[in-house]
Amino acid sequence: MMADTAAARLHTVKQDIRKVEAGHGRPAEAVSLIAVSKTFDADHIRPVIEAGQRVFGENRVQEAMGKWPALRRDFPDLELHLIGPLQSNKAKEAVATFDVIHTVDREKIARALKTEMDKQGRDLPCFIQVNTGEEPQKAGIAPKETDAFVRFCKDEVGLNIVGLMCIPPIEDSPGPHFALLEKIANHNGLTGLSMGMSADYPVAIGFGATHVRVGSAIFGARDYP
Numbered sequence: 537m538m539a540d541t542a543a544a545r546l547h548t549v550k551q552d553i554r555k556v557e558a559g560h561g562r563p564a565e566a567v568s569l570i571a572v573s574k575t576f577d578a579d580h581i582r583p584v585i586e587a588g589q590r591v592f593g594e595n596r597v598q599e600a601m602g603k604w605p606a607l608r609r610d611f612p613d614l615e616l617h618l619i620g621p622l623q624s625n626k627a628k629e630a631v632a633t634f635d636v637i638h639t640v641d642r643e644k645i646a647r648a649l650k651t652e653m654d655k656q657g658r659d660l661p662c663f664i665q666v667n668t669g670e671e672p673q674k675a676g677i678a679p680k681e682t683d684a685f686v687r688f689c690k691d692e693v694g695l696n697i698v699g700l701m702c703i704p705p706i707e708d709s710p711g712p713h714f715a716l717l718e719k720i721a722n723h724n725g726l727t728g729l730s731m732g733m734s735a736d737y738p739v740a741i742g743f744g745a746t747h748v749r750v751g752s753a754i755f756g757a758r759d760y761p
């Protein structure tokens with residue numbers, strides 16, 4: 537039996553994703569796994585990279601800047617996704633540190649990201665975060681404002697919007713939130729769906745997730761969320 541290590545758990549999660557994809561009649565590798573390494577240091581991340589994982593997610597710009605440049609020097613084909621809220625005064629660092637942004641949710645951030653991408657000669661794929669549960673404390677654009685915001689980001693700002701992202705309220709059953717996100721994306725001609733975490737990624741895959749963001753099921757429990 538394999539030891540209970542992050543690399544072993546990565547293997548289990550990957551097998552599970554392939555099984556759930558097949559169960560829903562989706563093509564193999566329709567879903568890409570983002571291994572969420574927030575709070576874990578480079579020593580914990582390295583074995584997961586060595587086990588073959590190349591796509592990672594972090595929720596804080598500052599934290600990512602501390603650990604990823606060295607890992608990238610050793611593994612040049614890594615892909616790093618920003619999945620946490622972004623302040624416009626961190627746009628410069630975010631654009632320099634990440635390859636994909638999942639949390640575009642207001643005009644100021646959209647413009648700040650575009651300005652920095654132009655300055656740095658980068659064109660990062662972006663997801664728009666939708667607050668499907670309309671929770672006052674949570675980031676994300678309201679569902680009814682999403683159509684207009686997608687058009688704003690694409691047509692007025694010129695961002696490369698590839699899809700939508702959501703984090704359902706913890707107390708809700710996630711299915712209806714995933715279904716709503718899928719509906720809004722469809723309506724806007726967007727194919728990317730960043731949804732599903734350790735507790736609910738199989739459900740999200742059933743609703744068409746293209747990117748699942750899985751942390752604790754791979755790295756183990758975190759000391760803080």
Ligand SMILES: *Cc1c(COP(=O)(O)O)cnc(C)c1O
Nearest residue numbers: 572595619733734749750751752
């Ligand atoms: C932490 C985090 C995840 C991963 O959560 P787990 O429950 O550990 O899988 C996914 N998405 C976002 C936005 C996160 O902040």
